[in-house]
Amino acid sequence: MVEGAALEMLFRGNSNEGSNPSLSVSGHGCLMDSCKNQALAMKPMAAWWMRILLIVIAFAFLGQLSVAASERILDRATCSFGGKPLYGKVQVVESFPDVRVQAVESFPDLKVKLVSSFPDSCGEWQIVESFPHVKVQFVQNFPDIKIQYVKAFPGLVN
Secondary structure (H helix, E strand, C coil): CCHHHHHHHHHHCCCCCCCCCCCCCCCCCCCHHHHHHHHHHHHHHHHHHHHHHHHHHHHHHHHHHHHHHHHCCEECCCCEECCEECCEEEEECCCCCCEEEEECCCCCCEEEEECCCCCCCCCEEEECCCCCCEEEEECCCCCCEEEEECCCCCEECC
16 A cells, blocks of 8 residues: 555545545555544544653653652761762762762861871872772862861861
8 A cells, every 4th residue: 555645545535536646545445434433543542652651751750860869968977978988089080970079168068188098087088090989070069068178177067
């Protein structure tokens, strides 16, 4: 069957012949009324499935947002953010960080002391180029946490 003739017959209502004789098809297997009924029956079914699919996608997306938001919290008990420690070997990266930080002079979330070895306490960072415990990116806007560099008493601020 030629597609153009079938579409033309559906929209124009000519069951035997369209305006273009080269595209005309006779005896295509269904009468005009039955083809219209099939097309009309398919439209509500397709719309129904599209609504169901849209609802499923929306719930999946919202579920991912809530999981992502709940995982990216500052845990004061373990000195971590989103499961990543806020102490240890730290690598500064330009993209794909574990934590986005902003260096501030006042009202920090974390006071950071830079050390050259044994960064075992909360807020002690040893800057490394490879094999980090956590990767940070310094940003000016919308940080995950704000840090302040200190010489003594590193850790989370209450």
